[in-house]
Each structure stands twice: as C-alpha cells, then as structure tokens.
Amino acid sequence: MSDKPTNVFIVLTGVSGNLGDAVIRRRVLEWVRGTGTIHAYLGRTTPGWVEQIGLRDGEIPYNAGQRKLWLRKLLFGPGPRALVFDPGEVPLGKEHLKSEAVFLLMALIVRIRGGVIVRPPRAVGDYHALTAWFYRLSCRLSQVVLWRDAASLAKMRVGKLVPDTAFGEPRVPGRPASERRTILVSMRGKRAFPDEAWFAGIAEFAASGDYEIVAMSQVDEDEERSRELAESFGEGVARYLPWGSRGDAEQELAIRALYEECALVVSDRLHVLILSAQAGAVPVEIARKPKPKVADHFATVGLTEVSLDAEQATAETVVEFLRFQETRHDEVSLRLADAHTRLDSEVQRLATLIVKA
Incomplete structure (x- = not known):
C-alpha cells in the first residue's frame, strides 16, 4: 500500500439524451469518490452529458482529444492507480474484437504495475466467441467483476451477480x-x-x-x-x-x-x-x-x-x-431495499481495494 493517493481512472463515456445511461455512470462515479484523484474519460460527448455527469472541482475531465493523455497517465504515470470501467451493456460482437484485445493489454499493464481494475454491473450485448474470450481474460485480471443479469454471468463464467447500478440510486418516498x-x-x-x-x-x-x-x-x-x-x-x-x-x-x-x-x-x-x-x-x-x-x-x-x-x-x-x-x-x-443493501456491500469492497492500491 502506497502513501500516495490513488489515481482513479474512470470511463464515463455516453450519449447526451439518454438520461438513464448518465445516471448509472454518475452513480459509479459517486461510488469511487473519496478513494483518490478522479481522472474521468468522457470521450466524444456534449455539454448536456457533461452537465448531467456532474464532475466536481478537483476531478479531472478528459475529452476524446485527450484520450492518449488519459491512457498514458493510466498505464505509465506515477503512483498507485485504479481503472474503473463504465457500467451497462458491453458489446462483444465480432467488430469489437480489436478493441477487446487492446483492453486486455491495458488490463495486463495495470495489474503488472500493481493497479486495481473494477468492472461495475454490466450485461453482455452482442456476442462473438473470440471477442468474449479476450473479454473473459480481462475479467480474470480484474479484482472486481460484476454482472447485472444471470445470463451474462453464465456466458462469461467469471465474476458475481448483483443488481443493476440504478438500484443503487437513493430511494425517495414521494407521494404516499x-x-x-x-x-x-x-x-x-x-x-x-x-x-x-x-x-x-x-x-x-x-x-x-x-x-x-x-x-x-x-x-x-x-x-x-x-x-x-x-x-x-x-x-x-x-x-x-x-x-x-x-x-x-x-x-x-x-x-x-x-x-x-x-x-x-x-x-x-x-x-x-x-x-x-x-x-x-x-x-x-x-x-x-x-x-x-x-x-x-x-x-x-x-x-x-x-x-x-x-x-x-x-x-x-x-x-x-x-x-x-x-x-x-x-x-x-x-x-x-434488499437490492440496495447488496450493492452497498460491493461498493464498500471496491472502495477499500482502490484506497489500498
């Protein structure tokens, strides 16, 4: 465990106009707040998406033009590090084979450098056997692998079944x-x-x-x-x-x-x-x-x-x-209420891993 704060590299890409996608990414961001310095990769997005994500002072945003800088800091920068992927559906079609091979290499470097890798609740979208093989290897290099539906866990054979990220949103009483x-x-x-x-x-x-x-x-x-x-x-x-x-x-x-x-x-x-x-x-x-x-x-x-x-x-x-x-x-x-409790225990676990990276 290092005395230096962990650099938390989190993926928060998405498309403006899909409010639910932004909500679950913002929830994962909230899960890792307080564990270190946030480096948020937003990719090619819009002001509406950035506003909804709600980064705070001291949290560092990176757009698509800064992707190489974000990657360079993640893979080769000083100090302890954690890589936190975005929640939601992960496409594993044949067209994603190359990108999953790259993600596997990234995961390998992060782990060699003593980093923590967190995959919040996800579900398998399009499926291609070889693409899934690369993704499965990446999962085996990750300390936290969460799936939001039983079918995805059965396909990938690594990780844990938990409620969807949105079940971690604060509950409000509303009208009786x-x-x-x-x-x-x-x-x-x-x-x-x-x-x-x-x-x-x-x-x-x-x-x-x-x-x-x-x-x-x-x-x-x-x-x-x-x-x-x-x-x-x-x-x-x-x-x-x-x-x-x-x-x-x-x-x-x-x-x-x-x-x-x-x-x-x-x-x-x-x-x-x-x-x-x-x-x-x-x-x-x-x-x-x-x-x-x-x-x-x-x-x-x-x-x-x-x-x-x-x-x-x-x-x-x-x-x-x-x-x-x-x-x-x-x-x-x-x-x-039970779903919220189940997610809380996972959040505590992943936060502890990141802090101790």
Missing part, C-alpha cells in the same frame, strides 16, 4: 402510495407500436381506478413515440408532457419528480422502470414480444412477473395484469 393517481407510459420509439388491446386495457384500468395517464420520455429518441401514445389513447384520455427546451439535467429532474407522483409506470426501458420504482412507483412492462432484459434484471433482485407479452393479450388481460401490479407497492419496496 394511497394518494398516487398517475400512470406513466414511456415506450421505446424504435420498437413495435402498441396494439389496440394495449391502449384499451390501460385506459380501462385507469378509468376504473380514477388514474390519469401521462406520456413522457427519459430518452430523447422516444420523444415522438410519447406524443404518439398520448394521441392514440384518444382525446382527453392521456396527457403528453414534452421534453421541450429542457436540457438533459433539467429533464432528469422533471421526469424523476413525475415518478414520485406515479402509482404505476408502464415502459419497456429498464432504467425508466428502475428509477421510477426507486421513487415509489410499481414498474410494469407491457410490450409486444418483449426482450428478456427487463424481466431478467428485475429477477436479479427477486422481483418476478413484472413483464407481460402483449402480442396475444386482450384488453381484459392487460387490465387483470395491471390490477395485480397495483397491489405490489410493499413487495417492490422490500425488494429494492
């Missing part, structure tokens, strides 16, 4: 469950448009429970879809809340404030559902042929039956499913 009269719908713009039964079922459930339906986006590319959803419910049934001229940080504040008012949130976006659940809403996925992502990640925290395949569902099926979800506030709260 009995007083929540809002249902938010927020769906991906690039997926199949919901059918008539989806709209009819949600509208019938909302009317029977005196709920207001609101459409709003956490990802800018879903903005048009939110407008379409509100219009398709019919006049006077749903209200569309546009992103408008708000910057990323302002939009995050606005939608997270809305989550605190929601009884249920219907979405096929993982981080919409997790962040709204952290604010007291019940997370619900109702989508045509949904991908396993949402169900798998909530299963990791012990919360099952959150997803309904709407492909063959009737309006009555949707209503019945929503009525079941409406009763789950206490169950969701308990599962989220």
Whole structure:
C-alpha cells in the first residue's frame, strides 16, 4: 500500500439524451469518490452529458482529444492507480474484437504495475466467441467483476451477480402510495407500436381506478413515440408532457419528480422502470414480444412477473395484469431495499481495494 493517493481512472463515456445511461455512470462515479484523484474519460460527448455527469472541482475531465493523455497517465504515470470501467451493456460482437484485445493489454499493464481494475454491473450485448474470450481474460485480471443479469454471468463464467447500478440510486418516498393517481407510459420509439388491446386495457384500468395517464420520455429518441401514445389513447384520455427546451439535467429532474407522483409506470426501458420504482412507483412492462432484459434484471433482485407479452393479450388481460401490479407497492419496496443493501456491500469492497492500491 502506497502513501500516495490513488489515481482513479474512470470511463464515463455516453450519449447526451439518454438520461438513464448518465445516471448509472454518475452513480459509479459517486461510488469511487473519496478513494483518490478522479481522472474521468468522457470521450466524444456534449455539454448536456457533461452537465448531467456532474464532475466536481478537483476531478479531472478528459475529452476524446485527450484520450492518449488519459491512457498514458493510466498505464505509465506515477503512483498507485485504479481503472474503473463504465457500467451497462458491453458489446462483444465480432467488430469489437480489436478493441477487446487492446483492453486486455491495458488490463495486463495495470495489474503488472500493481493497479486495481473494477468492472461495475454490466450485461453482455452482442456476442462473438473470440471477442468474449479476450473479454473473459480481462475479467480474470480484474479484482472486481460484476454482472447485472444471470445470463451474462453464465456466458462469461467469471465474476458475481448483483443488481443493476440504478438500484443503487437513493430511494425517495414521494407521494404516499394511497394518494398516487398517475400512470406513466414511456415506450421505446424504435420498437413495435402498441396494439389496440394495449391502449384499451390501460385506459380501462385507469378509468376504473380514477388514474390519469401521462406520456413522457427519459430518452430523447422516444420523444415522438410519447406524443404518439398520448394521441392514440384518444382525446382527453392521456396527457403528453414534452421534453421541450429542457436540457438533459433539467429533464432528469422533471421526469424523476413525475415518478414520485406515479402509482404505476408502464415502459419497456429498464432504467425508466428502475428509477421510477426507486421513487415509489410499481414498474410494469407491457410490450409486444418483449426482450428478456427487463424481466431478467428485475429477477436479479427477486422481483418476478413484472413483464407481460402483449402480442396475444386482450384488453381484459392487460387490465387483470395491471390490477395485480397495483397491489405490489410493499413487495417492490422490500425488494429494492434488499437490492440496495447488496450493492452497498460491493461498493464498500471496491472502495477499500482502490484506497489500498
């Protein structure tokens, strides 16, 4: 253990407009604050992304033009060091083979120089056997390897299964469950448009429970879809809340404030559902042929039956499913509290490793 503070090299790249991606990177940044000097690689990004990440005085940012400088300090600079990767989905397709070979070399140099390598909760995206082989070797050189879904851990065969990073966000009480009269719908713009039964079922459930339906986006590319959803419910049934001229940080504040008012949130976006659940809403996925992502990640925290395949569902099926979800506030709260505790123990472990690098 060195007497000098650890230089913490953290990857915080991302695209402006995806608020959930920024939230989980900012959360990992918070996990390593206080362990040493932060060197944050932001890559090719925008002012909106930088604002949302929220670097503090004394934390050193590096843009894409400073990548070589960041790498040189990481690999060959003086003093103890730690490399902290970004959380989220990691693509391991054939086109990423070269970059994973480079990452393996980086990991090897960092470890030879006595450094610590941390891989926060991730999930495997595209998969190619040889690319995954390089990534697996890199993982075996890392002191902390965390996966946010069981399928990824099974593929890579190294590391530990933990809740997604967003489950580590602070929980807020929001409005009491009995007083929540809002249902938010927020769906991906690039997926199949919901059918008539989806709209009819949600509208019938909302009317029977005196709920207001609101459409709003956490990802800018879903903005048009939110407008379409509100219009398709019919006049006077749903209200569309546009992103408008708000910057990323302002939009995050606005939608997270809305989550605190929601009884249920219907979405096929993982981080919409997790962040709204952290604010007291019940997370619900109702989508045509949904991908396993949402169900798998909530299963990791012990919360099952959150997803309904709407492909063959009737309006009555949707209503019945929503009525079941409406009763789950206490169950969701308990599962989220347990997830937070599990993540806290991992954060303490990785922080101790970095400090002692």
